[in-house]
Amino acid sequence: MFSFYSVLLIVIVAIIVFGSQKSKKTDASSRKSYSKWIGGGIGWALGGPLGALLGYAFGNMFDDVKQGKYEYQPTRQGDFNVSLLVLSAAMMKADGSVKKSELDYVKQFLLRNFGKEAAEQYVLMLREILKQQINLQEVSLQIGQFMDASSKLQLMHYLFGIALSDGQLNHIETETLRTISAYIGMHPGDFESIKAMFVKDTDSVYKILEISKDATDEEVKKAYREMAVKYHPDKVAHLGEEVRKAAEEKFKVVTDAYEQIKKQRGMS
Numbered sequence: 001m002f003s004f005y006s007v008l009l010i011v012i013v014a015i016i017v018f019g020s021q022k023s024k025k026t027d028a029s030s031r032k033s034y035s036k037w038i039g040g041g042i043g044w045a046l047g048g049p050l051g052a053l054l055g056y057a058f059g060n061m062f063d064d065v066k067q068g069k070y071e072y073q074p075t076r077q078g079d080f081n082v083s084l085l086v087l088s089a090a091m092m093k094a095d096g097s098v099k100k101s102e103l104d105y106v107k108q109f110l111l112r113n114f115g116k117e118a119a120e121q122y123v124l125m126l127r128e129i130l131k132q133q134i135n136l137q138e139v140s141l142q143i144g145q146f147m148d149a150s151s152k153l154q155l156m157h158y159l160f161g162i163a164l165s166d167g168q169l170n171h172i173e174t175e176t177l178r179t180i181s182a183y184i185g186m187h188p189g190d191f192e193s194i195k196a197m198f199v200k201d202t203d204s205v206y207k208i209l210e211i212s213k214d215a216t217d218e219e220v221k222k223a224y225r226e227m228a229v230k231y232h233p234d235k236v237a238h239l240g241e242e243v244r245k246a247a248e249e250k251f252k253v254v255t256d257a258y259e260q261i262k263k264q265r266g267m268s
Helices: 004-022 028-066 079-092 100-114 116-130 136-146 149-163 171-183 188-198 204-208 217-230 233-239 241-265
Strands: none
Touching: 079 100, 079 116, 079 136, 079 149, 079 171, 100 116, 100 149, 100 241, 136 171, 149 171, 149 188, 149 217, 149 233, 149 241, 171 188, 188 204, 204 241, 217 241, 233 241
16 A cells, blocks of 8 residues: 555656656756756645655656656655655754765665665655755654654654764754654653663663663563563554564663663562
8 A cells, every 4th residue: 555655756756747848948957946846846735844845855856867867766665764764864964964974874774674776766865855954843743743652763763873873972963853852742751761772871771761760670660561562563563574673673772771770680
């Protein structure tokens, strides 16, 4: 079954094709501008700020396809993957410069999770989105409206990975991540839990379980049971086997944190 954004892309392509045929007599620059803006306009009408970004980028790519720069293939992935691309771009641009380490991290993630063919198409789309202004509030609110809680956890974990791909997490990146988490409707405790998975301190294992260091043993056990349910890979099975496998890594981090607490306390 096609996702909403898969259908949106098909509609955008059809309109861009029609529009470009009508504008054959104009110069190349005008045709390219026409393709981009009609794609963006229709995208906004059908899919809000995410649709506009996608439509504009796709219009630009389509014009380059006609000039022989890209080998076009229809997008076949769903809404979660669109969210990955748009927020990837927002995260990469957060501190004013797109680093090679960030782009490499995204490329490897896409290749590892979606295969070579799909990854190449996603990278082309990402490059076009990076050229645009992204209203973080608008796109995050739209993503949060249609994304379930488990998918939000996976999305934020991925974005932390981008931010830390150069080995450090600066203040601007931290606040951008916090802003995204708030707008998509993530609980502050969930944000701090994910942050603790990446930024280690003496209380990290407790933060991962969303409890304080003075919690009782029974509270620790209860917290682990709740987190095990929240982070279970089956929660994101609807996003595909690739994303489910990525979720298994996060589930292991939660389990490891619990085991460390048990060892520290001598719990059975």
